[in-house]
Amino acid sequence: MISLNLSASLNPGLLHKTRQNPTRLSALLVTGDKPFSCRYPLGLSPIPNLQIRDSAAKKSLLSLTNPKTPAGSFSRRPRSIAAAGSSDPSPDSDSGEAEKKEKKAKNLQLGIVFGLWYFQNIVFNIFNKKALNVFPYPWLLASFQLFAGSIWMLVLWSFKLYPCPKISKPFIIALLGPALFHTIGHISACVSFSKVAVSFTHVIKSAEPVFSVIFSSFLGDSYPLAVWLSILPIVMGCSLAAVTEVSFNLGGLSGAMISNVGFVLRNIYSKRSLQSFKEIDGLNLYGWISILSLVYLFPVAIFVEGSQWVQGYHKAIASVGKPSTFYIWVLLSGVFYHLYNQSSYQALDEISPLTFSVGNTMKRVVVIVSTVIVFRNPVRPLNALGSAIAIFGTFLYSQATAKKKKIDVGDDKKN
Template sequence: MMSMIRSSSAATSTGGLRLTTGSNSKRQPNRVVVQSLNSSTLSNTEKPVLSLKPLYVSAERSISSGAQSRPILRDLRCKALHKDEEEKPPASSAAQKVKIGIYFATWWSLNVVFNIYNKKVLNAFPYPWLTSTLSLAMGSLIMLVSWATRIAEAPKTDFDFWKALAPVAVAHTIGHVAATVSMSKVAVSFTHIIKSAEPAFSVLVSRFFLGETFPVPVYLSLLPIIGGCGLAAMTELNFNMIGFMGAMISNLAFVFRNIFSKKGMKGKSVSGMNYYACLSILSLIILTPFAIAMEGPKLWAAGWQQAVTDIGPSFVWWLAAQSIFYHLYNQVSYMSLDEISPLTFSVGNTMKRISVIVSSIIIFHTPVRPVNALGAAIAILGTFLYSQAKQ
């Protein structure tokens, strides 16, 4: 803890602060007791100081001018340290950059793999409600086993925690299902192009529902986002309204998820990994009855048999892979929020979409018109400009 003590020649006559010092024969730093004698002599912005810790004191001396020397306002910088405390050197910027680079590379790689296997599964097994449920179930199972075996430390939660998490889980569930429905109807690249419009939804919701205002550059950055997404949608060869609306609903749901998360998690000391684990468990509980109502076991059984017949045992691996990688990429993204700034995260999220769009086009041989590619590029550029202007 750093303390600033401001003293002058007048302080000794009015009371102010008294410093009691002592030294020892081992030439250790003096022990200093700083005690407030009269708080009324302090200004409104200064508070009485009372410390019984060893203080390391350095002071500016009086300045002499010619033959006379006059005392000036001096700053005593005191650092309170316990005898067993040591100053930690600042983390190396190079090491921090490497750490962030590892986070980004892992995050992007896991997301690309998830999207590939998710699309493979949905092409063979077009039941997005069950697919979404299995993704959450796998993540919940992984974390429950990790807590039970103490591979990861279980979070300490209470009723208030789960109450605050409930609206976040509802929004997360809607966004997850809507995105999966979208990818079951259209190309992965198109879904992610539309999902790049999430910043526009964020600004509009914050402006009209929360009354927040933003600088002019933020509003201007929305123009290329909206224009690029619109151009990409109009020129999409395999356009589907359900797929388009699914991506739009996902954008809106994830914006509300972020808003609820900021409001509900203030003061909660749960790590990013455990926070997403709890979110997955609660979302699974919410989603399961709706998935049964929307599709049902009869359709799932028939679809499963058809998929195994057409694809073979590989289909089971596809389903397991998409569920595992869904949890892992989301977990890494939440963990990265503990280590990087929101601006860095926004830039990383923009680059993630580029990697997913490009990789999916290459792997699935998605036909893309030049005008469609231009619209995607404009939308992605607008997202990047938004992340810069938001700061």
């Protein structure tokens, strides 16, 4: 039953017009003295118990709501007065369309971030290798890359292009460990790049989950059987790729393995020491890691290979022919090293760890294929098979660890 008040002073002429324009019916149902009840939706059947003082108005309204009203005067399709009287979309449809647009915009933004992440990583690997081919001094080149990233962040903070975080002494102390392990991981990777093909280094670096599981287990974390099984193809694939690698070099293999250890310890140490500094986002965190890593690395770089830099510089210029070409290679390697790390942190802020892991795995595939094409490195069939097995194992690992995280979250909620 629907109870409404109908004004006693209805205009019969106005009621008659509603037969031509049903949307005006809602304007007629205004507050009045006499209530009436209706068992049916208005416009589908007569309205019983209608109390109207004006007989002409009553006659007009009853003819309007009579089912025998001529076709075209009022629709028989069930609908509410608001739906019949409004050509504008409902609030629900408006919100649904807004959500769709927002989702499309977010997906587009995420696609751009992923595209930049992949593109910047490819550019870094290509020009980093070009520079190392003519100037085989990875300690200086790695230091410059950290220097370029530090200058980049200082410019963003100084010109207020990005909010500068409030830094405290406890934060710097907590960051010393992660920055040290980041330095170890970065310089070891550069050493590996200088001695073997870029594709081989990335295949070995895909074994990073193996070290993550082992070290985390020693520190008390437990993993389901699926995680342990997922690292088997990683080990098998990396081993097959290593024994069939044309440019195999023990120093290059060791550098990639040490890089894995450094980055895994950085992640573990960051998780344990930086939990109380969640107000600092990933981009600012990486900026401060770059600055502290530069402080760690450059003095050691001077000690390790500083005496060879001048001679190596002249050989590099003679090999390239134009000093500007060498400068561009070094500059691009430094700028894009920071940019691809920046994009990865931005992607991690927007997506789940599982999606990030899958994206990182696919990134290695794209980088490996790109560098093989650019540098025309010979790839044996077994080497390609081993690389594919290792990368597939990394994908399985990301799936297994994602399920473990869901289980852990569920257990925490129960507790």
